[in-house]
Amino acid sequence: xxxxxxxxxxxxxxxxxxxxxxxxxxxxxxxxxxxxxxxxxxxxxxxxxxxxxxxxxxxxxxxxxxxxxxxxxxxxxxxxxxxxxxxxxxxxxxxxxxxxxxxxxxxxxxxxxxxxxxxxxxxxxxxxxxxxxxxxxxxxxxxxxxxxxxxxxx
Numbered sequence: 001x002x003x004x005x006x007x008x009x010x011x012x013x014x015x016x017x018x019x020x021x022x023x024x025x026x027x028x029x030x031x032x033x034x035x036x037x038x039x040x041x042x043x044x045x046x047x048x049x050x051x052x053x054x055x056x057x058x059x060x061x062x063x064x065x066x067x068x069x070x071x072x073x074x075x076x077x078x079x080x081x082x083x084x085x086x087x088x089x090x091x092x093x094x095x096x097x098x099x100x101x102x103x104x105x106x107x108x109x110x111x112x113x114x115x116x117x118x119x120x121x122x123x124x125x126x127x128x129x130x131x132x133x134x135x136x137x138x139x140x141x142x143x144x145x146x147x148x149x150x151x152x153x154x
Contacts, residue, residue, distance in 0.1 A: 001053070001093055003101045006034065006043035013045065013052040020083045026120045026143060028078045030055040044101070046094045053085040054094045060106070064113055067139065067148050073111040074102060079123075095130035099153055110154045115139060115146040124149075 006014075014030045033043055033055075040061040046054040056079040064075040076098070081091045102109050114132060116124050127149050128134070137148035 001046055001048050001090065001097070003044055003046055003094065003097050005105075006037075006045055010045060010052075013047070014055075017052050017055060018083050019080055023080060023083060026117045026123065027080045030078070030080070033057050033078045046090065046097075048090070051085075052082060053088075053090045054079070054081045056080070056094075058102070058106075060109070067115055067137075068111065068113045068150070070111050070113075072109055073113050073150075074106055074109045076112055076114040079114070091126055092130065095126070099131075099151065103153060110152065112151040112153065114149050115141060116149060117141065117143055118145040118147055 011034070014034055017030050019027070019029055030043070036057070037043060041057055041059040041063055043055065043057050045052050057077045059075040059077055060073070063077070064070075064073045067075060079091070098112065102112055112132075114127065116127060124147060130151075132149040132151045134147055134149050139146045139148060
């Protein structure tokens with residue numbers, strides 16, 4: 001498994017990526033995220049044997065400001081696993097690889113921040129097991145109350 005930045009030649013992988021309605025209650029589909037690419041937001045793919053198994057965006061600057069006042073933080077958003085690949089440990093592995101990936105590609109970043117819906121218990125537990133900490137910050141999001149979690153890199 002490896003993490004890589006999205007390239008337009010990988011659009012077919014995005015088109016084949018599948019999420020259930022239950023997953024879409026809490027996250028955006030990769031197809032919806034690709035048009036949002038900007039100078040401060042980039043998609044990251046996790047592939048195995050040429051298949052896209054997990055997807056997420058990394059967003060900094062104005063993307064992270066609603067969730068953190070740390071100018072050296074980066075936001076993990078739209079994290080998901082293809083529904084056909086659930087239960088295989090891929091999300092856990094990606095979250096284990098993420099800190100080194102961020103250190104390599106964003107050397108000034110010292111914190112990874114994410115927002116998880118209060119009702120998304122499975123994701124919250126996954127993030128906790130992966131070292132993200134809930135410091136009690138809450139925000140209101142478009143799909144309900146959000147728990148702000150943080151992973152300190154230094």
